[in-house]
Amino acid sequence: MYWHGVLDRLDLFAKGSWFIYLTGSVLFLLSIILTKNISRKEWILLFGMVGFCGWMSNIILFFLLDVMDSGDPTIGGLSDIFMFVVGPAANAILFLNYYTKSNKFTWVIIFSVISLLIEFTLVKLGFIKLKGWKTFYSIPFYIFLFRFVLPWILKLIRK
Incomplete structure (x- = not known):
């Protein structure tokens, strides 16, 4: 009975969670394999900083402003960690790995x-x-994030 409660709290099988596990895992692996312009130290710092910012956006949008719910809204399960920490951090690292001043808009x-x-x-x-x-x-948020915030975070880390 105890382990059933633990599994319920992890919210492993929320509706549609398979997609976030799959996407987060693929992005995570790609962020490790395809790094050519990001050092391991930068990777770790970026993953932590972006993951933290992702979790804070979860708190703001999903709890404080209450404009969305994910999985079981009464608990923060493993699927939420993949959605707000793993996926965004890996996606940001992949982006910064290819981002240069000459191709930034693309x-x-x-x-x-x-x-x-x-x-x-x-x-x-x-x-x-x-x-x-x-x-x-979300469109203006994503454009602002990729155009200004993530390059600034990388610049901050490299100083």
């Missing part, structure tokens, strides 16, 4: 579209439940 658009498609898919699968939020509201 990569900002590509990674903004990828992030929007992942969010849209999670909504369609029922993992994310919108409560007044529309998926397209």
Whole structure:
């Protein structure tokens, strides 16, 4: 009975969680394998900083503003960790690995579209439940994040 309660608290089998586990795992592995412009030290710092910011956005959007729910909204399970920490951190590392001043606009658009498609898919699968939020509201956030915030974080780490 104890282990059943533990498994329930992990929220392993939330509706649509398979997609976030798959996507987060693939992005995580790619962020490790495909790093050519990011050192291991930078990788670790980026993963921690972006993961922390992702979890803070979870708290702000899902709890304080209450505009969305994910998985079982009463608990923060493993699927939430993949959605707010692993996936965004790995995606950010992949982006920064290819981002240069000469191709910045292209990569900002590509990674903004990828992030929007992942969010849209999670909504369609029922993992994310919108409560007044529309998926397209995220577009300016993703563009701002990839254009300004992530390059600034990498610059900060490299100083």
